[in-house]
Amino acid sequence: MVNWKKLYPEGHPNEGFILTNIGQNLQATNSLEGALKSYEAALEIYQKFYGNKHPEIASTLNLIGNIYNIQGEFEKAIDHYQRAIIANIPDVTSLDIQENPSVATYLNSNTLLNSLYYKSKAYMDLHFNKTLKFSDLKLSLSTLQSCDSLIDNIRKVRTNESDKLALGQLASTVYETGVELCKAMGDVAVKKDDYYKLSFYFAEKSKSAVLLEAIADANAKSFAGLNSEDLALENAFKNDIAYLENQIVLESNVEFRKNLQSELLVKRTAYEDFVRSIEKKYPEYYKLKYSTGLPSVEKIQQSLNENQEVLAYFISDVSKRVYLYEINTKKFKLSSKPLGETFDQYVSGFKNSIFFKVKDTYEFTAVELHNLLIPKKIDKSISHLIIIPSGRLGTIPFEALITSKIKGEVAYSELPYLINNYQISYTYSSALLEFESNPNLQKEAFLCAPVTFNSLPDLPGSALELSKLNKILDSKNIQTTTISMGESSEGLIKRQNFNNNKYVHLATHGVVDEETPALSRIFLKSGDNEDGSLYTGEIYNLNLNTELVTLSACETGLGKLSKGEGVIGLSRALLYAGAGNVLVSLWAVSDSSTADLMTNFYASFTDEPLQIAKQSRIETTQFSEPYYWAPFILIGQ
Numbered sequence: 001m002v003n004w005k006k007l008y009p010e011g012h013p014n015e016g017f018i019l020t021n022i023g024q025n026l027q028a029t030n031s032l033e034g035a036l037k038s039y040e041a042a043l044e045i046y047q048k049f050y051g052n053k054h055p056e057i058a059s060t061l062n063l064i065g066n067i068y069n070i071q072g073e074f075e076k077a078i079d080h081y082q083r084a085i086i087a088n089i090p091d092v093t094s095l096d097i098q099e100n101p102s103v104a105t106y107l108n109s110n111t112l113l114n115s116l117y118y119k120s121k122a123y124m125d126l127h128f129n130k131t132l133k134f135s136d137l138k139l140s141l142s143t144l145q146s147c148d149s150l151i152d153n154i155r156k157v158r159t160n161e162s163d164k165l166a167l168g169q170l171a172s173t174v175y176e177t178g179v180e181l182c183k184a185m186g187d188v189a190v191k192k193d194d195y196y197k198l199s200f201y202f203a204e205k206s207k208s209a210v211l212l213e214a215i216a217d218a219n220a221k222s223f224a225g226l227n228s229e230d231l232a233l234e235n236a237f238k239n240d241i242a243y244l245e246n247q248i249v250l251e252s253n254v255e256f257r258k259n260l261q262s263e264l265l266v267k268r269t270a271y272e273d274f275v276r277s278i279e280k281k282y283p284e285y286y287k288l289k290y291s292t293g294l295p296s297v298e299k300i301q302q303s304l305n306e307n308q309e310v311l312a313y314f315i316s317d318v319s320k321r322v323y324l325y326e327i328n329t330k331k332f333k334l335s336s337k338p339l340g341e342t343f344d345q346y347v348s349g350f351k352n353s354i355f356f357k358v359k360d361t362y363e364f365t366a367v368e369l370h371n372l373l374i375p376k377k378i379d380k381s382i383s384h385l386i387i388i389p390s391g392r393l394g395t396i397p398f399e400a401l402i403t404s405k406i407k408g409e410v411a412y413s414e415l416p417y418l419i420n421n422y423q424i425s426y427t428y429s430s431a432l433l434e435f436e437s438n439p440n441l442q443k444e445a446f447l448c449a450p451v452t453f454n455s456l457p458d459l460p461g462s463a464l465e466l467s468k469l470n471k472i473l474d475s476k477n478i479q480t481t482t483i484s485m486g487e488s489s490e491g492l493i494k495r496q497n498f499n500n501n502k503y504v505h506l507a508t509h510g511v512v513d514e515e516t517p518a519l520s521r522i523f524l525k526s527g528d529n530e531d532g533s534l535y536t537g538e539i540y541n542l543n544l545n546t547e548l549v550t551l552s553a554c555e556t557g558l559g560k561l562s563k564g565e566g567v568i569g570l571s572r573a574l575l576y577a578g579a580g581n582v583l584v585s586l587w588a589v590s591d592s593s594t595a596d597l598m599t600n601f602y603a604s605f606t607d608e609p610l611q612i613a614k615q616s617r618i619e620t621t622q623f624s625e626p627y628y629w630a631p632f633i634l635i636g637q
Helices: 002-007 013-028 032-050 055-070 074-088 109-131 134-155 161-188 192-218 228-250 254-281 283-289 297-303 343-355 359-373 391-395 430-434 460-475 490-495 570-576 591-603 609-618
Strands: 308-316 321-327 332-338 384-388 423-426 444-449 479-484 503-506 521-523 533-535 548-551 560-562 566-568 581-585 632-635
Touching: 013 032, 013 055, 032 055, 055 074, 055 109, 055 228, 074 109, 109 134, 109 161, 134 161, 134 192, 161 192, 161 308, 161 332, 192 308, 192 321, 192 332, 192 430, 228 254, 254 283, 297 321, 297 430, 308 391, 308 430, 321 359, 343 359, 343 391, 423 609, 444 460, 460 479, 460 503, 460 591, 490 533, 548 570, 570 581, 591 609, 609 632
Parallel strands: 308 384, 384 423, 423 632, 444 479, 444 503, 503 548, 548 581
Antiparallel strands: 308 321, 321 332, 521 533, 560 566, 581 632
């Protein structure tokens, strides 16, 4: 420090940075008092050069608050988090710890989000470790709701990949905390359902947030007809805001920094005006990209038929519990169970034993997962389950769960599968329950099968599949347009007007990129300056407006599995492109057995065609094993 003072006799803001690092190293070795002194010294340096409003001051106050929280001095911690919030928001000075100011303006979004989250957690710690006052939980919840609002604001302007990743991780933590906090509040509150519904809100917000990220990552260039000028203006706003936020952090001159803050406020206001104009000019694009609202439990109940029940799951990796929300027209219920140390093994064993046809392992894991995931009592009026999975549950076919323990040797065709009791469909978020197919669609079908491929195995069974489907649909007075072989080009699919097609059937290869979902694609023929790969981002640009899209292909339902994300796959893109329902497969099945199931599916077009088609497979000797029928799942209602 002697050399530093010779170089900068009046001091320098970087001295605060050094002191902060020293404090973090001391904290890592559990030297909390030493860390606290270093943080307080850093705070003094920052205040000397930056005044009272700066992200570094807010960040340092967060660090001091964390020390007090670790030491059990929760009120002191909350006070420092409140001071951090004030240091990060222009024109806010209230030290009332029970107040959470508007999060519409801020100097640094991630630091403010941390301050709010730490404050919320400190109120929870204060309740559970000291006061047991319900009012502390209410203050924790209101602060967490401010986190939620801020996350929505940040998502609108984030462009940098590392920033989006950091936001996604913290947002996931916020939502997980919200799920568990509201469940705990509901358990002791008089009006339990009010808090249980908020728990459901946070669980679904986690899933819908990932949907929005998936869309943003797709980099689609013509969402819902958005013209290139508006798209360029949108990106310019985001880049300018990100640049100004970064410059404010770096600028040490107080007057220059104030000018940048004013410029940022003007830019943000202009961007909000632009977003409102987008809502009017391109309502579908706005709903796709900016709308953060979720349907209430009551609205979901109104959208369901009397025979339908939603089973929505949320997996907490912190508490190692699975939360289950049951919703039908008459009931809303929240329950939770511990996952146990063997949960991940059961999920992997269930999938692998189906794929590799290991009967003993399959029967055991299918029963164990059924007991964990499916309610013991489901109303007798329910015949259709709509599954909203969470995380790794998005990779298993619930239809193949076994409802009771198996005694002795039982043939595959005689096992008590869940599919025998219920029609089952899936959706990745309650937000998607609002997407409805057009009731005025004509009874027309579009069938496509490239059959041969340059670098992938040919699918000769797909040609026979289309031939059989043509006959079946013709018998139902459904007009078909069929393209195959060389006609099945990517360019044709992009140009095709699907507005009159109630059904679109693509019998081809599909592949999901686990690491980079945007590279997931459907294989077609090349030509017309197209490479023959219809990528996820390109699917978002299709105008499908169809009741059903069937991907009779390999592994089209799989996707990147990340914390709280569920499955990010081609199916999501198709839903947002206008498909009311999507039929996909979770793993590769031979094209002959696929063709056989698809034929049965279209032949039994009723209210539950997939259930009937699967049951018909179970009854056969050749295709009764779950390997042949379980991977095909229906996404939608």
